[in-house]
Amino acid sequence: MADSTISHTTPGSPASPASEAGSLDVQPGGDAAEQFPVLQHKSKGRQRLLRGLQRISSSQSLRARISRPRASSAPYRSSASSLSCVSLASTPSPFGQPSSSSSYFSFGDVSTAPTSVAATPAVETPGYDGIESVLAVRKVDHPVSAPMTISLPTEIKKRAKIFNFWDTIPNEIKIHVLSFLSPKELVRISRVSKRFHELCFDGQLWTEFDASKFYREIPAESLTKILETAGPFVHDLNLRGCLQIEHMQRAQRLVAACHNLYSTSLEGCRNFQRPTLHTLLKANNQLVHLNLTGLPAVNNATCKIISRECPDLETLDVSGCKQMDARGIRFVLEGCPKLRDLRASNVRGFSSDADVATAIFSTNNLERLILSNCSDMTDDTFRIMILGPTPEFDMLTNRPLTPPRKLRHLDLTHCSRLSDNSIKSLAYVTPHLEGLSLSNLTQLTDSALDPILASCPNLTHLDLEELPHLTNSSFMALSRAPCSTKLEHLSISGCDSVSDVGMLPVFQACTSLKSVVMDNTRISNLTLTEAANMVRNRSLSPPSSASSSPPLPRTTLELTVYDTPLVTWTGVLEILSRNSEPPMARPAKDGVVEIGGGRKGKEVIGLRCFHTWQMTVDEHTRRVLKGDLGGARRVERKWAEYMQAENEMEVAGGWRRRRRVTATRAVLEEDQGVHQQGHRGRGRGRTVGCAVM
Known part of the structure; x- marks a missing residue:
């Protein structure tokens, strides 16, 4: 072998x-x-x-x-x-x-x-x-040209899983996450990738587009491109103050993209052309809210288009549109039966066109009517608006038999030709009235205001500025009116005949007040003391629990007493001392002790007073709201010493008195920790102004 x-x-x-x-x-x-x-x-x-x-x-x-x-x-x-x-x-x-x-x-x-x-x-x-x-032969089961794979480290695998989580979640969740970003942030993040660009410009994220917050920071071309991309999905468009939309071509591109608007505001877009505006109105016949304040492009023809193309309109603001008159408002009222809010400040023609007043009376759907600065409105026109052209009256009570009006807010500021004869017509026909502004009606007296207060139980805002013929009797009637417990805002600035006699009953009866403006009146320190008592009494409530700490104090009443000669620094000090006092306790009817500053916290007063005292008041209020009642009391004590020294200096004069005043200023400066060197601590006395003052 x-x-x-x-x-x-x-x-x-x-x-x-x-x-x-x-x-x-x-x-x-x-x-x-x-x-x-x-x-x-x-x-x-x-x-x-x-x-x-x-x-x-x-x-x-x-x-x-x-x-x-x-x-x-x-x-x-x-x-x-x-x-x-x-x-x-x-x-x-x-x-x-x-x-x-x-x-x-x-x-x-x-x-x-x-x-x-x-x-x-x-x-x-x-x-x-x-x-x-x-050297035995080993058989290989896979081809030689197969690519070699290497397993990733564990840390990289974990990171990859985290990164891939965004790709695995549904688009609905991605859209919900991106909905918390502002439009400016959405535009920035859209540059990450094509996928992010598609998500950031999804129609669900751009149903509301409010450019009033960032229009100063974005170029006109970029703003136009965004609106072109998101325009078909935008329902609420706010271009208030966007002067970038001044070129006619940009405005036309915007109008061509936005055709599903329900609410739009073009306030301040002064260069918006009339043909472009008309095209926008014709393309959006489902508009509900429309704001055209101050647009020169608006005229009576624009109002005709609104009445014909926007039958579902509920809110219209044409204040300051000087190219239109009251006839345009009549067109809108006749073509928009759902109109609830009409704002037509500075519009002419109410005195010459009685048909406008008749249309307002006939609709009886308006809940808010703003006619401020309509200086040509007369008593006859306003009476027709409220009572109709041929009103009927009860022979026994002499009250009108007109159906109740649905008005909730009425503003007649600076309608100087109106008098008591027309304002009286609001009594007993406006039971739903909540806000009434009669400022600068110089002919108004107490006889017109008293029946209105007696017949409007839901009144919460009352503006009576610059009424020189108004006396204390109107405010005494206010304290007895059914709306006294609901009144929240009261402005009597410029009513120089009103004094403590009228305002003391108001603060005793109107326990829900949140803002009172009393500058240029004859009130004194007694009114401020009564206001402080009212706030302290309404803040008395049982504590939330024995273990939980009470919440921080909060401002619940704003008082304004500029240029009130009878208010002195002692009245201001009374407000400060009531703000800084600790929570009070008193026995209740059932024997349980009630403690102020319970569930809602201690209530304090925000005061606006004489400008040389305002810095001290602001510093005191800041410490009270922070919870530093001891520091607040120290500020008011030193401020009282300072004011006493000022008074003594004015009476006696002399070098010693002046030195005492400057020392008090230095103590206040030291308490705040504000020095010229920029550090805290006790420094030598300097003859400088009080930092708090």
């Missing part, structure tokens, strides 16, 4: 010494262990092979001669070992069978395969005992 010889040679090189030294004859039918004893020591042969490969890779001369580019892919995906086996071309199998794939050994950057350069000599591989058992 022919002998089988196993040899290991490198292609292109002579046989290795190991193959020449001895060949192994395979006897058929013999024992494999006896014929190949070297196979029993596979582990030792493998170690010798690895040591030999390491010696080859450590030789600098061989590395320079046999170096070649590293393979782009490896048949084995294990990243733990740098040793890869690939069959060499034309290399026989260790068992004498032809190999289907070539293989070679490489370690690192060292390769035992021949180089492609012809001049490179072949490398002789030393022989090893038992190498034939190591």
Whole structure:
């Protein structure tokens, strides 16, 4: 039988010494262990092979001669070992069978395969005992050209999961998250990617577009592009003060994009052209709220278009539109039966057109009517608005039999031609009236105001500024009126005939007051003291719980007493001392002690007084609202010393008195910690103005 010889040679090189030294004859039918004893020591042969490969890779001369580019892919995906086996071309199998794939050994950057350069000599591989058992062919299940993948570190995997969370959530949640951003932030974040751009300009995020908050910071072209992109989805558009929309082409692009508006405000867009405005109105026939304040483009033809194209209109503001008159208002009233809020300040033509007053009376749907500064309105016109052209009266009570009006807010400020004859018509026909402004009606007297107060139980805001003929009797009637417990705002500025006689009953009866303006009146310190008692009494309530700390004080009444000659610094000090006093306790009817400053906290008064005292009042109020009652009492004590020293200086005069005043100022400056050096602490007395004052 022919002998089988196993040899290991490198292609292109002579046989290795190991193959020449001895060949192994395979006897058929013999024992494999006896014929190949070297196979029993596979582990030792493998170690010798690895040591030999390491010696080859450590030789600098061989590395320079046999170096070649590293393979782009490896048949084995294990990243733990740098040793890869690939069959060499034309290399026989260790068992004498032809190999289907070539293989070679490489370690690192060292390769035992021949180089492609012809001049490179072949490398002789030393022989090893038992190498034939190591060079067995390993079959690979995957193609050699498969890409090698490496697992990512755990930290990167966690970060990737967090980053991919945004892609996995539904679009509805993404839109809800982005809805908390302002329009300015949405525009910035839209630059992240195309996907973010699509989300940031989704129609659900742009149903309301209020440019009045950032129109100064955005160029006109950018504002126009945003409106072009989001225009079809915008329902509430506010361009108040946007002067950038001055070019006619930009306005036309805006109008072409916005055709689903329900509410729009163009107040202050003075350069808005009339054809563009008319196109906008015709394209949005579902408008409900429309604000055209101060637009020169508005005229009577615009009002005709509104009446014809916007039948669902509920709110209209055409204040300051000088190119229109009362006839335009009549067009709107006749074509918009759902109109609830009409604001037509500074509109002309009410005296010459009685049809406008008749239309206002006939609709009886208006809840808010603003006719301030309509100086040409006469008594006859206003009576027709309220009572109709031919009113009927009860013979016994002399009250009108007109159906009740739905008016809730009426503003007749600066309608100087109105007198008692027309204002009396509001009595007994406006039971729902909540706000009434009759400022600067110089002909108004007590006889017109008394029946209105008696017949309007829901009145909360009453503005009676600059009424020189108004006396204390009207305010005494107010204290007895059914609206006294609901009144929240009262302004009597400029009523120089009103004194403590009229205002003391008001503060005793009107316990819900939040704002009172009494500048240029004849009130004195007694009124301020009564106001402080009213606030203290209404703040008495049981504490919320024994364990919880009471809330901080809060301002519940704003008093304005500018230019009131009878109010002195002692009255102001009375307000300050009542603000800084601790919560009071008193026995209730059932024996339970009531403590001020309970569930709602201690109530204090915000005071606006003589300008030289205002800084002290503001500092005192700031400390009280912060909860520092001790510091507030220290401010009022030192301010009282200062004012007493000022009075003594005015009476006696002299160097010592003046020195005492400047020392008091220095103490106040030290208490605030405000010095010229910019540090806290006690400094030397300086003849400078009081920091609090």
